[in-house]
Amino acid sequence: MSAVLSAAILLALSCYAIATVLTAARLFMGPSAQDRVLALDSLYINGLLIILTLGIRYASNMYFEVALLITLFGFVSSTAMAKFLLRGEVIE
């Protein structure tokens, strides 16, 4: 792995880390419940990006399945919470 790619991976991971911290700040201080759900969804997507970048860094295919699982669980949890906010219960 060349120095250019290593530096780019380090820069991208730093950006994702700062983005995760900012999103977590919105998660903790969000004025309404839907803001918190949106911030949690963004946290899931940030984790997905971090996992994919680590997969490139360590040249391993194992990270791909983890990223797929994070995508699925993020969708299910965000949809369930949006349904709860809309109707007051998840499964009617």
Next chain:
Amino acid sequence: MNPSVVPFWIEALVAVLLVVSGVFALVAAFGLLRMQGFFLRMHASALTNTIGAWCVTLASILYFSALEARLAIHAWVIIILLSITVPVTTVLLARAALFRERQAGADVPSPLGGNKPSSL
């Protein structure tokens, strides 16, 4: 597995895609923190869901294709899955937010086809 077999121009392209994805994720998180109002914040967080995920997945496809000398296109599943699930989540969350802000009496558009013509 020897990572040094990847040609330099592919590594440079992967690096550019990763940096673009990181910058867009950072801008989206900054917008999520700074924008006023929930619907503006949804606009900001869509950046990560589209450009951030697309760029990092394309970088992954490119790098693993060059590393293993075959078409490693399996990461495309993430793009397909995201492009199906993100609109569903967005629409459900927007409807929930609209419903809750109407309940709270905020200044949001009234429901279409409702039975209250006085709310026009």
